[in-house]
Amino acid sequence: MRPPYWNPQIELSQAEQSIISKIKKAKLFIFLRHNRHHLFDEEFQAELTIMFKDSTVGYCPVSPAQLALALILQAYTGVSDDEVIEALVMDRRWQLVLDCHDCQKPPFSKGTLVNFRQAMIEFGVDHRLIERTVEIAKERGGFGSSNLRAALDSSPLWGAARVEDTYNLLGHALRKAVRLMAQACEQTIAEIAQETQIDNVVTETSLKAALDLNWDDPTERSYALEVILSALNNIESHVEKKTANQQLSPVVETLQVARQIQSQDVTIDSQGQPILNKGVAKHRRISIEDSQMRHGRKSRSQRFNGYKRHVLRDLDMGIVRAVGITAANVPESEVTEAIDSDLKAQNVKMVELHIDRAYLPSHWVKQRSQDLTIFCKAWPVRNGDRFTKTDFVLDWEHSLIRCPNNVTIPFEQGKTVHFPASECHVCPIYERCTTSARGRSISIHPDEAFMQELRQRQDTESGRAKLRERSQVEHTLAHLGQWQGDRARYLGARKNLFDLRRVAVIHNLHVIARMSPPAFSQQVS
């Protein structure tokens, strides 16, 4: 059945006015009550309905507008799915926004909410919520230009799942495989453990407690790996014997995870003993429950596990135009194509991009057109108290580089030029230039002309003022962090992208509230 068009009353009733007068904080409830009909106007509701018509779940039984509002409020208040349903019958602020005053029965069930969220993710509809707030911000703020000045930055988002060392990861995978197998075969865990002769590994909740070894001793650690890998072989053989059981595919997947961890972390030494690899595999798995979390770095000394959240802020309107999520070990520059594809629907042309150096290898910089100006601090050039690269003059027309002693040699971008030792050894300013007996060398960046442009810009007062504009996106990231927190709510990048998109919607609604005409203006906090 086609979901009903949601047509809540616009005028406030007396009861609603009384509720509103009692809301001292969390004023987004008030703003949404005043503006829900505008945010989910007839056209947008029809669009959402059509989107869900194509889904395999069929028509959503409840108005998508009501469900989407509930998901926004869920992120705003940081509550669980169960608490959303509870709030619908117990919290007057929720009832005010969702138009279900004094209801004894929630307007939808937890299952409907979960299915709706899943459908939004599967059909990629969540970015439309951000786009809708962009449309409203343009109307309310009177922004007509299609030129976009934007700043992009990222912050860490710690993963929701447990991070474990290799022994515990393998132990966790084994226990999970045995539990799933017990369910599939309708046996107890103890029976499966006995049949596969791995009771010594899976009977305790912790693998280290089960094995009770001296973990400081390399021989005992190697023995532990031997025991774990042999248990893994036993379960695999057991599963192979039960090919007729269709329920075993989750077990097979879990065993594959265990093998993935083995291949990344364990090697067999010359004596045939398993030992842990030295160093860390490139995309090392760090959690059983979340396959996409990774180790990452905030700085050289600070590490974190999980994801990076990326935010693109419109510097003129102050709203978030698009967001992205990457695993913590993925370079920042790899997110820009996904963000760009979200921007395409907004029909804007980027004319200024403010970034930090981590985004310099991005496609926006590499494939930039003449119309796009990039604002970024250049890589610093340091050489103690001797001449730096900026003391050398590049002649782009003839591809020549001239040193402070007027020696000129050819250069190529992306290569290192070496001034002849014979010239350097007799140079009167040699001491101020280099200590190398082989003469001075200078490395030329693959996009050296661009680096020069950045350096020249940051040498001017107006250029430095432009660079400071990037700090606005740092404030936006902090603002989003208030609602999303530092730790991910969900497992996996896509669900966390959904979560980041809805907190971007909350941020945008706050910005719209500040730019709205007085009739609509309700300061939100």
Ligand code: SF4
């Ligand atoms: S040391 Fe070599 S590169 Fe440096 S100024 Fe002298 S001649 Fe030029």
